Amino acid sequence: MNDHQANRRAVLRGMGILGLTGAAGLLGAGAASATSAATTPFDLHFEVTDKFRPFDLIAPNFVQYDSAVHARSLTGTVITTNVRPRAPYGTVIVEVQQLSGAGVVAGLAGASSSVLGVYDASTGQVSIEVTTGGTTTTVKSAAASLRAPFRFATVVNENAVTVLADTTGTGTGWQPLITERDGVRALIDLRVPDVLGTLSYAYGGRGNGSALLGRVQAGYFGQAGVRDPHVVQYADGRPYVKDGKLYLTMTQAGLGFFQQAHWGVWTLDLASARLEQVATLFFARDGVVLGDHAGQIVVDGDRYILLMSSWGDFNFQGVHVRHTTTTANVLSGVHVLPTEQLALPTSVSSWDPALTKINGRWHIAFVESPAQQPAFVFHPALAAAPRGADYSSGLQLLGADISVDQTEGTILQQVGGTWYVLASDGDARQYPVYDLKMRKLGTLDAPYGTNIPHPMIVRRDGAWWLITFDGTQYAEPVLGYGGHGDFILMRA
Structure with missing residues (x-):
């Protein structure tokens, strides 16, 4: 503390x-x-x-994006949905079905900026990354060991970013892994409409391996x-x-x-x-x-x-x-x-x-x-x-x-x-x-x-x-x- x-x-x-x-x-x-x-x-x-x-990490009546239930293999790719919240209170939840020497990311991303929660299975690290002006900064990281299948989430509350995982497969076992506010705010202010307006919900894979992802949902935090x-x-x-x-x-x-x-x-x-x-x-x-x-x-x-x-x-x-x-x-x-x-x-x-x-x-x-x-x-x-x-x-x-x-x-x-x-x-x-x-x-x-x-x-x-x-x-x-x-x- x-x-x-x-x-x-x-x-x-x-x-x-x-x-x-x-x-x-x-x-x-x-x-x-x-x-x-x-x-x-x-x-x-x-x-x-x-x-x-x-x-509720996503308010049930306020889901804004749903990929439906289908698996998708991603390698080092971040998908931007072009769907965004009107205020900096949003969540992205990803079903991770398989990880093979890879990782998973979720959060908000745009053309030159992003705020992402990252889990890298190859290093056993979970982190929060902020990208502004083409420069990426890891503002916080911690050791983590997640074995697929699991659910992975990044939550934005104001300028606080929290990464969570649910290994129960039920959606009722969410546990926060890391959270950071001051380090995020030092680089970006998500409360500013012109800043938030350049970002949308995003998710994808990380690394050279493959990540098999299932359903992805995003929307207003509950x-x-x-x-x-x-x-x-x-x-x-x-x-x-x-x-x-x-x-x-x-x-x-x-x-x-x-x-x-x-x-x-x-x-x-x-x-x-x-x-x-x-x-x-x-x-x-x-x-x-x-x-x-x-x-x-x-x-x-x-x-x-x-x-x-x-x-x-x-x-x-x-x-x-x-x-x-x-x-x-x-x-x-x-x-x-x-x-x-x-x-x-x-x-x-x-x-x-x-x-x-x-x-x-x-x-x-x-x-x-x-x-x-x-x-x-x-x-x-x-x-x-x-x-x-x-x-x-x-x-x-x-x-x-x-x-x-x-x-x-x-x-x-x-x-x-x-x-x-x-x-x-x-x-x-x-x-x-x-x-x-x-x-x-x-x-x-x-x-x-x-x-x-x-x-x-x-x-x-x-x-x-x-x-x-x-x-x-x-x-x-x-x-x-x-x-x-x-x-x-x-x-x-």
């Missing part, structure tokens, strides 16, 4: 999100009376019904886990449901830290707990395309309001909430949208926006963070626009809970006719509940697992549900922190 990784781990440990566990949230002393005629959040007692790990669930809703807070399925956004964990993650829209069948990704979203700002995430979509008439957190280029020097509106159907397909910073009433960092129009006035809950190093410090806050103004105009602070410093995951939700702000306290390991003046009323009665799980509660078909996640990592010894979490569904 290098010094940067050690410092990052120390910072994240300061956040309280590395390997912590906790008991179920307890009812606070200020909870509403049980004799109240209307249901309150404190009448809801949640239990876990489902827990599983969404994991996820190593999911987190930050937020139900898509109408302006008045009603959940968006279509064909019996609840729509929600989730951060899709990349193979590494926060910049490697991106944002997608999913549907959830509550009866079966079946998840399906239906849209993938990227954001253009400052001349690059990023995977900003941890936000919300609000359907307001014929427009979609999108709010997200600027984690896509996070470097420990601040985070802020961004936003945009569009009439394009962002609940389906692939979108790259320009955004701008939302003028929140705070002078410090912010993230986890939650927007709802309450009694004719736009309210937005969010997280304030006065520091991200040497340790993260953050707490929930609530603001509102003047009556009759749009959601982004003249926002005024209504309150904040500055007594906590590890609390995020803000959610606005109506229970029993009353609106509340929900959040997640990583220190106390519970979900605090606030009124619209940010006075703490109590806590949700719900299991609290690892990380800082968000309390996304929603009412559907007469039942209350809580959608959240945990801190279960994927291949942390190779990839470092960031590849979490498991999807968790609870019912009251």
